[in-house]
């Protein structure tokens with residue numbers, strides 16, 4: 629895959645010099661370098677390299693353009709108060725990409741190749757990791773069928789590409805908690821489908837309902853199961869949790885729920901704090917009676933949910949300083965940004 633229209637160092641420096649880290653939002657801000665590696669005929673990957681950020685050329689016959697054969701990952705690099713940069717559980721993303729690749733009949737980089745590539749691209753773009761407390765460098769690894777096929781078939785060649793983009797802290801940047809619209813007709817995933825992997829094709833089918841919900845003033849959509857339209861699954865790009873007394877519950881990852889790394893970390897941290905955490909199916913009615921509801925994901929970290937609306941009925945949840953959500957938020961962001969000790973060996977520093 630040839631890279632055309634590479635950005636020059638001067639163009640990058642010019643954009644960088646105009647960055648106002650206090651006004652960081654969720655905009656497209658390409659950084660200096662991206663990473664590209666392609667598969668060989670035997671299914672292995674080699675010769676990965678950093679290249680200046682730019683557009684890529686792609687074959688019209690490629691399976692990603694025609695059949696949506698592609699996956700993405702999402703991770704972040706955080707700047708510690710001492711200026712150092714660190715990643716959070718990058719091996720988990722590498723393993724998840726391998727599981728997804730198997731589902732979509734793609735070959736994937738090894739765990740070592742994935743983690744090494746992420747380290748390289750973050751190191752090369754280190755100046756774009758926002759100052760401590762101002763945000764993070766979002767890392768987007770992609771894996772897609774770049775080889776040409778005629779007819780419905782997996783690509784003979786796959787491309788692994790990583791780009792990065794600085795973003796703000798969603799939780800701190802938002803002035804109000806999430807207000808969710810619970811959709812009871814359109815599901816996000818179905819049994820036997822690809823909801824359990826970060827298949828690129830999972831996301832555009834929900835643009836319509838999320839846009840409609842946002843148009844009505846909601847922040848996002850909470851989806852229910854496809855069969856009975858009764859059990860809580862997740863939000864468009866984050867996992868959902870409910871809190872009732874000392875019990876924290878989240879839906880099990882049995883194929884329709886994306887196994888979030890933040891989800892997994894929160895389950896562990898909450899258990900360490902003495903909460904009873906249950907991975908089990910629970911109905912929308914149980915959610916409406918919860919004390920607290922929160923969402924987890926790399927992009928949002930932990931987001932407190934202020935209200936949920938189901939069949940035109942709105943229910944409000946506990947918010948603020950003394951909630952379980954707040955406690956878990958402080959714990960996980962503290963570990964991710966280096967303010968708190970990482971007792972689980974989750975953090976990986978960048979040289």
Ligand SMILES: *Cc1c(COP(=O)(O)O)cnc(C)c1O
Nearest residue numbers: 865866867886888889890925926
């Ligand atoms: C990526 C994603 C999540 C969150 O996963 P993390 O590993 O915590 O970032 C949750 N749900 C969906 C649908 C996702 O795509």
